[in-house]
Amino acid sequence: MIDLTKPVLHIPWDSEGTFVNRENRFLGLVNIPGIGTVNVHIKDPGRLENILIPESKVILQKKDGSKRKTAWELISAKVGYDWVLVNxxxxxxxxxxxxxxxxxxxxxxxxxxxxxxxxxxxxxxxxxxxxxxxxxxxxxxxxxxxxxxxxxxxxxxxxxxxxxxxxxxxxxxxxxxxxxxxxxxxxxxxxxxxxxxxxxxxxxxxxxxxxxxxxxxxxxxx
Structure with a gap:
């Protein structure tokens, strides 16, 4: 098993939030402090059932573009003390x-x-x-x-x-x-x-x- 401990990629992010619900395969609801509940794009085809659960902490990236259905994209979610990339x-x-x-x-x-x-x-x-x-x-x-x-x-x-x-x-x-x-x-x-x-x-x-x-x-x- 290859074990990478050195930085591989810098992933910028714009806000933390609390996961509310997964509406469908590509859409979730997240509560962002000071903003409220927003739609977020989930760019992962997996179920993520033991990761994207209500009240779990998530990190989001703000996205611009008229062709997008959501203004936010999910980057990672917290499981225990660890962050898991879900994008x-x-x-x-x-x-x-x-x-x-x-x-x-x-x-x-x-x-x-x-x-x-x-x-x-x-x-x-x-x-x-x-x-x-x-x-x-x-x-x-x-x-x-x-x-x-x-x-x-x-x-x-x-x-x-x-x-x-x-x-x-x-x-x-x-x-x-x-x-x-x-x-x-x-x-x-x-x-x-x-x-x-x-x-x-x-x-x-x-x-x-x-x-x-x-x-x-x-x-x-x-």
Whole structure:
């Protein structure tokens, strides 16, 4: 497990608040002191059931733009004494830092990083061209912990399953496939796929390991 303790990314924020309710997958209600209850955008497809609970403390970013439905975006939520990132928009930036700073040295000398690369019926997060290999990468953000075990996903993800299947095919054709699991719960000792919530994804994930897809986990501190 890769353990990052140095600063990776600066995330500006504008206000703290208290979580009220999750209206739907992408919309929540938060009470901001001095402002009142506002709609906030939730940029995370997971359930976040043990994180976004009434009265939990959250951090928000103010957003401008006429095309937006909300003026606020959720950044993180407090679980116990720890802040947990609940905004998948930052995942690619964190992953790029990992890739550029030698945390996957065995992949070879990186020549080029191509984000959002189409292959087959999927768009994977990155294609890396090294001096010797083509490396296809998918990044997953893990916010769920059961005891000291980080686990993904916290909701059924047919899209995630399809990405892993694509990586298996990539490896079978001779390229390198890599899954990076960004873990946002710091009091964990290991990671495993979540068979209880999504057994289909978990089964394909285990198959990917056996087929030679590389798995890297990285604990991210806020």
């Amino acid at each position: 998948s928009g930052f995942h690619p930036h964190i992953a790029q830092y990992i890739l550029k700073n030698g945390f996957v040295n065995e992949l070879g000398n990186i020549k080029k990083i191509v984000p959002e690369k189409q292959i087959g019926n999927s768009r994977l997060d990155f294609l890396i061209l090294t001096d010797t290999n083509r490396v296809w990468i998918e990044v997953k953000g893990c916010t769920m912990a059961i005891g000291d075990i980080a686990t993904f996903p916290d909701a059924v993800t047919s899209r995630g399953k399809k990405h892993v299947e694509e990586l298996i095919q990539i490896v079978e054709k001779g390229d390198i496939g890599l899954i990076i699991i960004l873990i946002f719960r710091i009091n964990v000792n290991c990671f495993k796929p979540n068979f209880d919530i999504d057994p289909k994804f978990a089964k394909v994930f285990e198959q990917a390991k056996k087929k030679g897809v590389t798995i890297k986990t990285s604990v991210i501190y806020l």
